[in-house]
Amino acid sequence: MNYPVWQLGFPGGLLIAAVAVLHVFISHFAVGGGAYLVVTERRAYSHNDSDLLGYVRHHSKFFALLTVVLGAVTGVGIWFTIGLVSPEATSSLIHTFVWGWAIEWVFFFVEIAAALIYAYHWDTLDRHTHLMIGWIYFIAAWASLAVINGIITFMLTPGRWLETGKFWDGFFNPTYWPSLCIRTAMAAGLAGIFGLVTAMWEASALRERVVRWSGWWLALGIASLLPLSRWYFHNLPPYSRAYFNGALSAPYIAVRYSLRGAAVCAGVALILTLVLALLRPKLMSPVAVAVLIVAGFGVMGSGEYLREFSRYPYVINGYIYANDVRVGQIKGITAIGVAKTSPWVEANTDNPHAYGRQLFVIECGSCHSVASYRAMRRFARGWDAKFGSEALLHLPVIRETMPPFAGDENDRAALGSYLASLAPATPWGASEKELGQQVFAIHCAMCHSVGGQRRPLDLQGTDPEGIVGMLGSLRDLSPDMPPFTGTGLEGHALAAYLSNPGK
């Protein structure tokens, strides 16, 4: 509300995810790869293995080209992107953690300098000094991860910070340590994957040795993920755990797919690692390495998605909602309305549809599109304006992941009317039962199921006239229910369907 909204045509969160996943993939390699380089270099010296040393040398150039350029710039890219999509939340993070970021910047600076020296001064520096530079690189890179981890985990579990507002309370929050360990394990695994990438350019004897050596890194990373993830899970807020436990199962298909996807990717990676990297390194091929990269990307991407999702409806848990509205602002906006709160909205009373569209952008646009990703055309199919307006009063009940609506009655009416206009399909049916099913889908299915897990409605055998009577006083049954706004015919069809859904 405080800032203009960048209207991309799709939810801005997707853009953050795209930039973030790419960065996270490379930056974790930048951490684990540092340890991999220096430990492998040491190993080459102690085994007097000049071939292995030659490999590390080549690998360090590849490493620098990928991490110093793409890794560093996409990191700045995340910063640019979150400022564009969630300026309010970004500002809060900056105000809370500016000195944390400043410290991270010191590590970043040392890290970049050490990476360049390490990669381009093999011939200049003696072994001891070169190794020392490698260790400096790794320590700085890991320390930089440890700092950023505090800020990322803070967003999901701000812990005592919500009461005290103190830096350290937010930084060392409930998921700090498990997340740091998971990220360190991921870093080790990715070091192994990229070690395999460059191993593919080596001659066969050396290749086998490097493949097996990289396989150990990968195996260590993957094997630690399961227990560490469980530790992390137990430190999540109860409502986030509920998303994963399936207690709120029905609507969260993406969560299920992400969990399964992460498990499948980790499983594939582990099998490929055990069979092709550790047991039969001769068989490791560029195609298998490509599969491992995709699997690694899958684990990383799913993990990041689940972390982001489990934070909904917040972007900073308990402090700022996903649509960049502060928790503390809701009352004020509800009292005076959006038009008087946001200077970026044109309150055009002659054209409530245009006003409703602006409200959609400002209140819903960070997660929903009109017709593509999480399309409101699909969710609001068949709504009438009154139902839309009433439904907005109950958003956190409809979906636990949604923030409450912020606005006055006029705002609700305008947005409800706009949402109703997106897919104004009138219910119709060849039979009363079909009509009843359609009315159920429009008016009830957002919150209820018939014979399902999600808030099941079991009215089988109830007198249809009794149900019609209930439809007229839904709010008396529960203050969380919007009134039924269908026609008399639709009401009777719905009652007939609910009283005998199986017929």
Place this chain on the structure above:
Amino acid sequence: MKLPIPYPDPMPLPGPVWLLRVLLLLTFFLHVLFMNCLLGGTAVALVCVMQRKGSAFSARLAGDLGRLLPSVFAFTITLGVAPLLFLQVMYGQFLYASSILIAVPWLAIIGMVVLAYYGVYFFSMKEQEQKGGTTVVLTLVVLLLATVAFVYSNNFTLMLTPERWLDVYHRNTGGWNLNWSEPSLLPRYLHFVLGALAVSGLGLVVGGVRKQQDEYRQWLIEQGSLLFAGATLLNFGVGFWFLVKLSGPARLAFVGGNGLATVLLGVGMLLALAAVAHLIMAKSSKSPKRQLAIGISCGLLTVGAMVVMRDVLRNLVLAPYFSPNQLPVAPQWSIIALFVVLFVAGLATLCYMLRKVAIATRMQVATGQTHR
């Protein structure tokens, strides 16, 4: 009409304004030095590559730049992160709003920087292999970096003019905007780009001074001095144009209306002239080293004065709406202390690494032997 300036973050500033400003200006000064050497340096590299066949010195300079520019690029980015951080904490509500209005070109910076960065590495690699064929890539790199600079000029002028924001927003809510209606946009951009060329000239002089006595050294110093002098003298004209195009109160502030602004402008101009004079006179001087050292110092001080002047201009233009001094402050002293300790430790580590490299390189040059 009420301007659409977002209210500042409700949290207090986590450090005193003076400290945040010192860090903003200090890190921005360092960023500008590297950024100028990068933008100017790639342009110089392009000229050298095109003149390679006719001039052995140009070919040698292209090789030197090929070795240097990737690191210059890395430090330009690294040093750019810190001022952006401190700018956000003090002026976030202006920067976020203007960035969103020009979101597409603003975010495109990331893509352009990645491409330019790999372009510089490509040039560097080709130079090490002593292969040519980098003219096209270097041209693209220079164009990309010049475009990045242009987008920055757009954003940093737009953030200062909230009275224009609603028009820009309603023209295109998808972020496909630039700040074309800003009268000072072009002169400001040209002023900064010419400044970058001048500073890269200064960089050549510094590079020359550090070399051993030979003709190449002399050539480098001469070419660098000429580049610095030419770009700086041209910049007097462009700077005047920039001044004329500033909004009334800001312009008046620099010509007597505000003591600090006027003094900074005067001192900056005098320092620039002094730098030009010393660099040009160095050749015929009895003590060229001293002249060059004074010239380089004056040049660096000019950049420092310009950096402070830029900050003063920002505060003057924003004064009717906002000043960071109005914000509540609750310094996080324990973390600030930790930052200072780590900053010093980081600098010490950097010095340790650079010293090791310098000693090892000298040894290598002296003995002609490598460690491998």
